[in-house]
Amino acid sequence: MSEAMTGDMIAENAGWLVVVGLGPGPDRWITPAVSAVIEAATDIIGYGPYTARLPVQPGRTVHASDNRVEIERARHALELAGAGRRVAVVSGGDPGVFAMAAAVFEAIEHGPAAWRALDIRVEPGVTAMLAAAARVGAPLGHDFAAISLSDNLKPWDIILKRLRLAAEADLVIALYNPVSRARPDKLREAFAVLGAIRAGDTPVIMARAVGRPDERIALTTLGEAAEVEADMATVVIIGSSETRLIAREGVPFVYTPRSYGAGR
Amino acid sequence: MSEAMTGDMIAENAGWLVVVGLGPGPDRWITPAVSAVIEAATDIIGYGPYTARLPVQPGRTVHASDNRVEIERARHALELAGAGRRVAVVSGGDPGVFAMAAAVFEAIEHGPAAWRALDIRVEPGVTAMLAAAARVGAPLGHDFAAISLSDNLKPWDIILKRLRLAAEADLVIALYNPVSRARPDKLREAFAVLGAIRAGDTPVIMARAVGRPDERIALTTLGEAAEVEADMATVVIIGSSETRLIAREGVPFVYTPRSYGAGR
Structure with a gap:
């Protein structure tokens, strides 16, 4: 020490x-x-x-x-x-x-x-996930994991194992490097792994080029996320079982409460 | 969407x-x-x-x-x-x-x-873990989880479960709110849970008041971390199995390589 x-x-x-x-x-x-x-x-x-x-x-x-x-x-x-x-x-x-x-x-x-x-x-x-989260509310307001889907430097099965364990831990999950030329379907595969553990209506944020003129932020669900296009400049945030939407005029706010079980 | x-x-x-x-x-x-x-x-x-x-x-x-x-x-x-x-x-x-x-x-x-x-x-x-990481090198250079040890708003057994799963996923782990008056031993308990899964020589960074005049950053190991004092202003970073020290004059650099398995 x-x-x-x-x-x-x-x-x-x-x-x-x-x-x-x-x-x-x-x-x-x-x-x-x-x-x-x-x-x-x-x-x-x-x-x-x-x-x-x-x-x-x-x-x-x-x-x-x-x-x-x-x-x-x-x-x-x-x-x-x-x-x-x-x-x-x-x-x-x-x-x-x-x-x-x-x-x-x-x-x-x-x-x-x-x-x-x-x-x-x-x-x-x-870092990108903080800016993406800020744009929609406070989805990272509780425990979370940040995982890169890049399989240039680590085996794909390690990535899938981490996604499974993070989902079982009910962490909010931020995904970096969600697509690559070599493995165009990896994000879809990741959503499938998470969807086997977490509910289909779990909020998903796909935030592209946050803060830049070509920013594009989509709010969707785990069940439908595979249909939203992502690129190298996208960070994806998948809610925990606690992550909530606040309905209002326009796009809802998304946040994860500080208390566990508060929304139940 | x-x-x-x-x-x-x-x-x-x-x-x-x-x-x-x-x-x-x-x-x-x-x-x-x-x-x-x-x-x-x-x-x-x-x-x-x-x-x-x-x-x-x-x-x-x-x-x-x-x-x-x-x-x-x-x-x-x-x-x-x-x-x-x-x-x-x-x-x-x-x-x-x-x-x-x-x-x-x-x-x-x-x-x-x-x-x-x-x-x-x-x-x-x-956020504090990014500043703490920057002070010692790049320990968050690979997949990681951020977990609050505050049990004011979530059950302690959920926290322990998350720590176990994050350790099994071999994520670097950043702990926020590591101590409280109500549960003075919770950080010690967290180290014990992690130490059952991760090696005793895993690098641990305890960063207090990062960037402030009273900053105090200690580099220790999971096996010895319980002996280092922490307070409310401390963020704790526990390495993954890949996190490495670079020996040099003075305090080693700490980093987690981008590639999984590179250091083996």
Whole structure:
């Protein structure tokens, strides 16, 4: 047991690497702490659509890359920091949730020992499920799980097992990375697994591009969710047995009460 | 299925209620969207320590209350909004995660019909587990669950069942509200349940008052975690079987790889 890193200062004369989260979309969800890191950085590294969101600034180098090369991107960032550059690695949402922070630490673990001595930090952000939940009410108001459906890096049967156990635990479930070219039907399969445990009228929120101009949020049910289209930019929230709708003019509010059994 | 509320504008001449999250501590984690709501509000409602974080502003009424009266606080906020006031209900962290948003929707569901027609919104924030994770590395880099140990509003056996299933699913687990006066030993009991399923050397992070001057972050193991003191301001993160330490000078980094089985 020991005290963890608590330093908040940005060293002026040495390289550093900070992994930052830009939130799910609009600038109004970027924390001042993240803006300060970006302002101070000499190099910005990230997936093209994220780096494109930042203003061009003289003297700052932007390294935009494809989405599929997270580990190479992390190594490149570490090399630059090791060479004395001030590097911001940008993620959407929160960098620690299915995003770049884990890739950076993976690169550090398997990279040269010198990387472990670098000034490395992570600046949190608003992750997509929080913004999606806020848009419709408070569906994450009680215990929940966040599960990525991406089977690039973990076996599909592990994902299905986790979904089953999370459903048995009656957790609200937020699904990230719900579709992929390699497995177009995986979300449908996930809904089928959950539907075997949870009622067909369980509220489901499918939130695409939350906070962006092309935002599209659908409220549906577990029984009908397979008919709603999702893409890579969609986060899906499946209610627990307690999640409720509040009828009103227009779209109902969706929330999960703080008390268990209160709605019964 | 239908489109959900997408309006971002703040009506000038009508009452509204926005539930906002101030993040876990410092102003640098408050989003510009939240700051704009607070700036525009005529009334601020919240638990005393949260409202105390905001600057005093002429013409703005601050209604600080005790922590135990969430539903009364929510009703009061709705009454004010119904009377044409512009009301910001403030939570720490994200308002949708074990915080005020669920209480507000609960009050709406059980309150007068007119409350459903009010302009009600939620502005997301950085929830404590994200900030805690960022401080030590990327322990939430893979699938995880967020579970409140508060048994004020749900039966303790439901909490233990959820912990067991989340451990069987090999999710990283973030625990909120780990202690209470009524049940001082509940965190110890939770560690015992998890320790029966997960290895004793599983990394555990106990993060108190993240981002605040009195921040205290301890890195320990599941086998020894019961000996570390926690309080109401502590969030606890228990690793999965995959969560790893990266040794270095000082405190190791902690992260959960993106790939399942990569570290084996």
